Amino acid sequence: MAASARGDAPGPPAETTVSEPAALPDFIEVYDDALDAATCAALVARFDASPDTHPGRVGGGVMTDLKDSLDLTISGNAAWRDAEAALNSALFKGLMAYLRRYPHTIIAPLMLEVPAADGKRHRLTPERIAAMDDAQLSGIVQAVLRPGAINLQRYTGGRGGYPYWHCELYPRDPGAETLHRHLLWTLYLNDGFGDGETEFLYQQRKIAPRAGSLLIAPAAFTHTHRGNRPSGGDKYIATSWVLFQRAEALFGANRGHSG
Numbered sequence: 619m620a621a622s623a624r625g626d627a628p629g630p631p632a633e634t635t636v637s638e639p640a641a642l643p644d645f646i647e648v649y650d651d652a653l654d655a656a657t658c659a660a661l662v663a664r665f666d667a668s669p670d671t672h673p674g675r676v677g678g679g680v681m682t683d684l685k686d687s688l689d690l691t692i693s694g695n696a697a698w699r700d701a702e703a704a705l706n707s708a709l710f711k712g713l714m715a716y717l718r719r720y721p722h723t724i725i726a727p728l729m730l731e732v733p734a735a736d737g738k739r740h741r742l743t744p745e746r747i748a749a750m751d752d753a754q755l756s757g758i759v760q761a762v763l764r765p766g767a768i769n770l771q772r773y774t775g776g777r778g779g780y781p782y783w784h785c786e787l788y789p790r791d792p793g794a795e796t797l798h799r800h801l802l803w804t805l806y807l808n809d810g811f812g813d814g815e816t817e818f819l820y821q822q823r824k825i826a827p828r829a830g831s832l833l834i835a836p837a838a839f840t841h842t843h844r845g846n847r848p849s850g851g852d853k854y855i856a857t858s859w860v861l862f863q864r865a866e867a868l869f870g871a872n873r874g875h876s877g
Contacts, residue, residue, distance in 0.1 A: 643719075643720070644818070644821040644823060645720060645835060645836050645841070646818060646821060646823060646825070646833070646834075646835045646841070647712075647715075647716055647719070647833070647834050647835070648825060648831055648832065648833050648834075649711075649712040649715065649831065649832040649834070650828065650830065650831045651830050651831070652708040652709075652711065652712055652805060652830055652831060652832035653704065653705070653708045653805060653807075653830045653832070654830060655829055655830060657704060658806075658807045658808065658829045658830050659807075659808075659829075661701055661770065661807055661854075661856070662807050662808055662854045664698075664701070665690055665770050665772060665854065666772075668690055670690055670695075671688045671689065671690045671772075672688070672689055672690070673687070673688065673689070674686070674687030674688065674689040674771060674780075675689070676782070676784075677788060677790055677796075684780070684781070684782040684784075685779075685780040685782065685845075686773070686774070686777060686778045686779060686780075687771045687772060687773050687778050687779075687780065688771065688772045688774075688778075689769050689770065689771050689772075690769065690770045690771075691767055691768070691769050691770075692768050692769075692770060693766075693767035693768050693858075694767070702768055705768055705805060705856050705858075706765050706768070708805060708832060709765065709803055709805070709832065709858075709860075710756075710759075710765075712803070712832045712834055713759065713763075713801075713803075713834065713860060714752060714755060714756065714759070716801070716834050717747070717755065717759065718747065718748070718755075721744040721747040721748075722744070723800070723801070724742075724758070724759070724762055724763070725742055725743070725744065725747075727800075727862070728762060728868070729741065730742035730758065730762070732746065732758065742758070761863070761868075762862065762863055762868060763800065763860050763861065763862060763863065764860075764861050764862075764863050765858065765860065765861075766799065766858040766859035766860065766861050767858060768856055768857070768858045769856070769857050769858060770807075770854070770855070770856050771854070771855050771856075771857060772852055772853070772854050773814065773845065773847070773848055773852060773853040773854075773855075774848075774852050775811055775848045775849055775850055775851045775852050775853070776847070776848075776849055776850075777847070778847065778848065778852070778853070779814075779844075779845055779846055779847035779848070780844055780845035781844055781845070781846070781847065782844060783819055783842050783843070783844050784842065784843070784844065785837065785838055785839045785840075785841060785842050785843070786799050786802045786837035786838075786859055787799050787837045787838045787839070795861070798861040798862045798864065799837040799859040799860075799861050800836075800837055800859070800860050800861060800862055801834055801835065801836060801837055801859060801860040802833075802834070802835055802836070802837045802841070802857070802858075802859055802860075803832060803833060803834045803835075803857065803858060803859065803860065804816060804832070804833045804855050804856070804857045805830075805831070805832045805833075805855065805856045805857070806827040806828055806829055806830070806831050806832075806833075806853075806854075806855055807829060807830075807854040807855055807856060808827070808829050808851075808852075808853065808854045809826075809827050809828050809829045810851055811827075811848045811849060811850045811851030811852065811853060812848065812849040812850045812851075813846050813847060813848055813849045814826075814827055814845070814846055814847065814848030814849070814853040815827070815845075815846045816833060816843055816844075816845055816846075817843060817844050817845075817846055818835070818841055818842070818843045819842040819843065819844075820840060820841070820842060821841070824846070827848075827853060827855070834860075837859060
């Protein structure tokens with residue numbers, strides 16, 4: 619009798635459990651009460667009284683179909699030094715919180731090393747950042763990042779806005795300053811009007827302006843955004859960027875913080 623092999627008949631496929639993905643961060647953070655109401659109101663009044671405001675510009679110049687605003691750059695203006703300091707202070711506090719939530723904001727772009735108690739240099743990790751106090755972290759932040767020029771802006775209700783979908787990172791000048799932008803930030807100076815949100819395209823998220831709140835988000839195309847037109851009142855904001863230090867600083871005088 620010829621030998622025969624017996625195989626078990628295939629049964630139904632085993633059930634697989636597909637877990638729902640955890641909610642992922644969108645890297646858009648809003649910090650309420652970053653600036654007090656009185657300071658916000660004072661900045662709005664000073665802006666309205668200033669003779670130095672001018673039509674807002676985009677990379678190609680004044681194009682009101684893309685951006686319709688009245689702007690005032692306060693950085694480098696002695697009369698606005700106190701306002702610049704107050705805004706940068708509010709931004710820095712928010713930035714520290716942002717970096718603690720997203721430590722790879724500074725870890726991923728640069729192979730940073732820090733001295734340790736054993737006298738050796740160690741690669742910076744999220745765990746090491748979490749163990750740092752604010753003084754330690756702020757030293758690293760100031761070594762690798764720098765504030766951009768601050769612009770105050772007014773968008774007239776029913777007309778003004780920045781409806782063009784755009785990002786903040788683009789090549790423009792030989793010095794490549796616009797390519798050094800790492801994060802964008804906006805501090806809303808007033809509310810009490812309708813609409814006027816900062817809207818992010820891919821994240822499908824709208825940030826409603828609230829006086830004193832600070833918005834921080836990445837500057838690249840992943841966070842393409844626009845400023846919707848306010849209704850029933852004017853919208854006032856302060857806005858700028860957090861930039862990388864230039865290579866001359868990162869790999870020259872501050873080489874001890876980068877590797």
